[in-house]
Amino acid sequence: MSLERRISIITLGVADVAASTAFYQRLGWKKSSASQESVTFIQMRGTVLALFGREALARDAEVENTAPGFSGVTLAHNVSSPTGVDAVVKFAVSCGARLVKAPEKVSWGGYSGYFADPDGHLWEVAHNPFFPMDEHGHIVLPE
Template sequence: MFDRRISLITLGVADVARATAFYEGLGWARSPASTPEITFIGLKGVVLALFGRAALAADAGLAEEGAAPPAFAGVTLAHNLASEAEVDAAFAFAVARGARAVKPPQRAVWGGYSGTLADPDGHLWELAFNPMAPLDVDGHMTLPG
């Protein structure tokens, strides 16, 4: 059986220390289980790991196809918030700490409100308010039905 959950998301980064400093700047705490080669950050219900891009490719049995990450890797991580104002505040907070604004927060065609940021390695983060999928008391996204 393949359980419906994600336990760990690992981002391949150019410099683990730099990436760690960025996420710590957002107020996310580095786990004591971290080493200089990999950082673990406990989030609500999932762990975020920061691991060297070449080492991550090698661990998966793949050759890294170039030194620079692609312009778009086909993945966006999302951080949902409870209101448009929270999206604006979180977006400004992340940009002030080194995130690159990709798309400023704005009304979305799907009926919500969102903006897109990139971390120092180009990993995309969508900050969104989705009125059709509100957050529960623990801040987890709920789906209708």
């Protein structure tokens, strides 16, 4: 097995989701209708930018907000099924990643887990049944 060279979502842990959303909208970037009060999604070319509260992001990854190495940024690799999440996380750990959060069903209706690379950068591996993927493996958000 190998991990496909793709980043699905870059999540920035922000102090104020509304203020950060307004900033990115002033840049001319449009938020998706999939956005909610607690999270904003912006379709990029081939990837998605997510704005999520920093403390909520730390809770989701089950790390301390002030933990050494937690930068407030996560990278996500989305796959087409929960079994795909399990396989990718297991493979990453076999390659030297540290398991941070074992894959599990999550409150938003998907399935995800987290691992850290040797420098502590967090990767979420997720199956999101609400975000379809195109033929290239890129997430396609609703406008």
